[in-house]
Amino acid sequence: MDRMIYTALSGAQQSLERQSVVTNNLANVSTTGFKAQLSAFRAVPIQGDGLATRAVVADTTPGFDASPGMINETGRSLDVAIDGDGWLAVDDGGGSEAYTRDGRLRMDSTGLLMADGKPVLGEGGPIVLPLNAKVSVASDGTISALGLGDQPNTLAEVGRLKLVNPGNDSMQRGDDGLYRAKAGVADNNGNNVNDGEDDAPARLPRNDAVRLVSGALEGSNVSATEAMVSMIDNARRFEMNMKMIQTADDNEQRANQLLSLT
Numbered sequence: 001m002d003r004m005i006y007t008a009l010s011g012a013q014q015s016l017e018r019q020s021v022v023t024n025n026l027a028n029v030s031t032t033g034f035k036a037q038l039s040a041f042r043a044v045p046i047q048g049d050g051l052a053t054r055a056v057v058a059d060t061t062p063g064f065d066a067s068p069g070m071i072n073e074t075g076r077s078l079d080v081a082i083d084g085d086g087w088l089a090v091d092d093g094g095g096s097e098a099y100t101r102d103g104r105l106r107m108d109s110t111g112l113l114m115a116d117g118k119p120v121l122g123e124g125g126p127i128v129l130p131l132n133a134k135v136s137v138a139s140d141g142t143i144s145a146l147g148l149g150d151q152p153n154t155l156a157e158v159g160r161l162k163l164v165n166p167g168n169d170s171m172q173r174g175d176d177g178l179y180r181a182k183a184g185v186a187d188n189n190g191n192n193v194n195d196g197e198d199d200a201p202a203r204l205p206r207n208d209a210v211r212l213v214s215g216a217l218e219g220s221n222v223s224a225t226e227a228m229v230s231m232i233d234n235a236r237r238f239e240m241n242m243k244m245i246q247t248a249d250d251n252e253q254r255a256n257q258l259l260s261l262t
Helices: 002-027 224-260
Strands: 040-045 055-060 071-073 080-083 087-091 097-100 105-107 113-115 134-137 142-146 156-160 171-173 179-181 211-214 216-218
Touching: 002 224, 080 087, 134 211
Parallel strands: 080 216
Antiparallel strands: 040 055, 071 216, 080 211, 087 097, 097 179, 105 113, 134 142, 142 156, 171 179
């Protein structure tokens, strides 16, 4: 009977874990550049003498859905969407490099270019733009600015966004919603950018093949319909496991009653 309880209890617990993943995806159905988090069940045998027949369920998040979201035109000059694979480099706030597909670029009061509150990086570090200038972003990430009252022929390049593309399988999502390269990822020349010997996140090289769509944003790739169906499915699975636990408890009580009559 305890085998049934072990199985049902672990199943109920992991159903709640998966529900939290689905809920997070559904909450970000309108978040720019959001990638749906994946979830998978696997059986884990319990180690120990006499427990070879027992197994629990473990829920894991093996990665994220890298499929592109729909690109929507906004007409705003600092909105950019990555066309195809690729990532925009930002400072994660701790001095390390991280990556995102959220192209809602903004300038703060000092001209520092920001993406979702994080400084946007170029090859030389954070990008600072001239204040009160008309800014445009080219498909290769080149940023040009035209000063207030200047002639169109004075348009000048003021920076270039750092765009990377190590392959989606080489990226992992952090708890802060930003993405970082996994240990052992190779750069364009086949050299490892992070050998895994320290805790410093990898700094990926710029990839000139990544292209942007200016004046547009990439939407979330979460399907609200699929997320709602998954939530209902997880709720039903949780109820089923709880009924199994209740059934096991009822059987135990009946067995105790029969033994008390002997």
